[in-house]
Amino acid sequence: MTRPCRASSRTRPGCVALVTxxxxxxxxxxxxxxPARGATVAATDRKPEGVTALAESVEKDRAAGHL
Known part of the structure; x- marks a missing residue:
């Protein structure tokens, strides 16, 4: 079961955050x-190319062990 992240400095593993x-x-x-705090992130923006580039960058960082 997923749960929303609470707005605090301590994010619980397994929570889901929607970032506009x-x-x-x-x-x-x-x-x-x-993601470094254990959250699953759904990202949106009015300009989809910005989110696409961000997703690719975050995935590269994760694959390299930076996250």
Whole structure:
């Protein structure tokens, strides 16, 4: 069972976060930070190419062991 992440400095493993405005700025930073804390992230933005590039970058970081 998944549960939403609570807005706090301690994210619980297994929670799911929906990040809007994820293609740049603070939204991008949140998308990059949450997986390291055990969260599953769904990212959206008005410009899909920004989210696509972010997803590719995060996947490369994860594959390289940076997350």
């Amino acid at each position: 405005g994820a293609g740049q700025g603070s939204g991008e930073a949140v998308v990059r930070a949450l």
